[in-house]
Amino acid sequence: MAERVDLPSPAATLPDRIADELTAFLTQRAGLLAGISPDLGLLAQAARTAVLTGGKRLRPTFAYWGWRSVQPEAAAGEAQLIRAAAGLELLHACALVHDDVMDSSDIRRGQPAAHVRFDRFHREQGWPGSGQAFGAATAILLGDLLLSWSEELFTSAIGCLPPERARATIAEFDVMRTELVAGQFLDMLAQARGAFDPDEALRVVEFKTSKYTVQRPLLLGAIAAGGSPEVLEILSAYGLRIGEAFQLRDDLLGVFGDPTETGKPAGDDLREGKRTLLVALAHQAGNPSQRALLQAGIGDPALTADGVARLHEVLQETGAHERVELRIVERATEAARCLSTGLLQPAAAQALLELAQAAAHRTF
């Protein structure tokens, strides 16, 4: 390969820098596993696949721009912050691996989920017993490993910052992890209850996405950078709004999205029974026959393409689809307004504005 002469700006290469940190970390840890037993190559490879296959690297990106809201480009500590931010991606990989076991989702990012890969491996070996049970069990262990590793990478990198800032950043990381589990637990409860409650749906959005995906990563970065209370306030307000817009777009894509772009089968979110704001609003506004269709269809694993099409009609006719689209625009607009105070570093304010637009209007 030719030597690279012009170093591109950190922002342009951020996903590469994050991927490099993750690759270096996973390679080091694979060595530790290999030292225990060659049989653990399977686990190390599964970790690489879970972490390095696709993904938008949203959380590290927001952590970086949280930092850059306070610090100029290439300030002291930036490399450590990016390494710590890569740790958030390991946390997210854990969440996805465990989520897929919990939901029995077989596809992740257009590829077989971790538990499906382990299941197939079991069958290929011709081992006795249940490949499915083996797949679920080993995926639980893989998630546990990724969760521990996430913290190791995060804490060791942040530990290089001045002690007071390091402590405050780690405290934020701790809250973030608890909120992530709390959000997922509330989501499980909402799904189990089978109710259609817009407030409940929004509370799940708040903890499962707004805080976990945007607000906490932004705050982590800004706290690590020594941001003022005013800056933290702005990022917090922006994060909650854009996080909601992001999740509501995700909900729409999960129902109406193009499978070739989203990597998820059409109607999967409906079959899974996700209690989104979208379906809660449709239920609220629906007439008895529309409500009956929602109640019967949402959460029916055997829902046909025809059934999906009928639910699409209900979501349109009740105005739920439009209301969610409107809400996304409102939140994105409010988020953009938060950025116009002049208190953030200009490059960060610009990047966050672009991220807000991308989150609200993306198609995948």
Next chain:
Amino acid sequence: MAERVDLPSPAATLPDRIADELTAFLTQRAGLLAGISPDLGLLAQAARTAVLTGGKRLRPTFAYWGWRSVQPEAAAGEAQLIRAAAGLELLHACALVHDDVMDSSDIRRGQPAAHVRFDRFHREQGWPGSGQAFGAATAILLGDLLLSWSEELFTSAIGCLPPERARATIAEFDVMRTELVAGQFLDMLAQARGAFDPDEALRVVEFKTSKYTVQRPLLLGAIAAGGSPEVLEILSAYGLRIGEAFQLRDDLLGVFGDPTETGKPAGDDLREGKRTLLVALAHQAGNPSQRALLQAGIGDPALTADGVARLHEVLQETGAHERVELRIVERATEAARCLSTGLLQPAAAQALLELAQAAAHRTF
């Protein structure tokens, strides 16, 4: 309550001090969850049950005596070390909660396992859908929460020690967590393969128990206390030996133990298909008909009491039971010999000697 006048010795009240730390931590975290949503009381209560119901507190106890191998009683930092050691108990609670999901074990410490409690809760609420799936999913989340919390309690407590010692202790904790998952993964592989291999069984013992339960906790404590390389060497050698003795005793209790003492149904380890040294040795020494009995019975979930009795005979007649008993005595004797160098603080050497004897001869 009357004021306590005489402070008992730390050793006598160690389990109480650990329980107090755990209770205080879980109460604080329950408050954090309650602030998110009252619905999370269910999760907070499940965490309390998983952590505070029974358990021998082995890992914190070994961590404490690792510390005391170096430091006299009530030295500066002891309170922090005990708080960190309590964090190991949260890690262990995660391992047990996830293990029970992975093995579909319904009983833990004589009580319903976490996933069974959540399953029952789901049924009691009369919710639609599968209570079993809800139970497994929420137990996975509970374990994730306990794993994060374990690290929070451990790291925040150890962080109060001098930085160099804190860093080295946390590095040891990191290795411990990776080895725990590695040991469990190797155990899963051994069980899936369905082979009877004494070497493989011993490797699982080494990582799943010797290191995780004894060696690493001892080393954590000693490193936190600033122990010399010689002291670490002694504790490491002792830990591997007594850990093996402990696990082999556990294997025997899982097969021959009194259910009223062990809290586990008789023969459960046989039905589950655990590839212990005990069954591997029996297979190695068995004649064709004994091997056939082992192959058919081990891992058969429908194994009857009669079937268990027949396997008991095979384990006796092949000499496997006796060989494992002998190996326990050998390891306990070697472990005791490690302690006689005079390099450990006398109180710790005495306590570790007693723990070795208890581990080797316990009946529950």
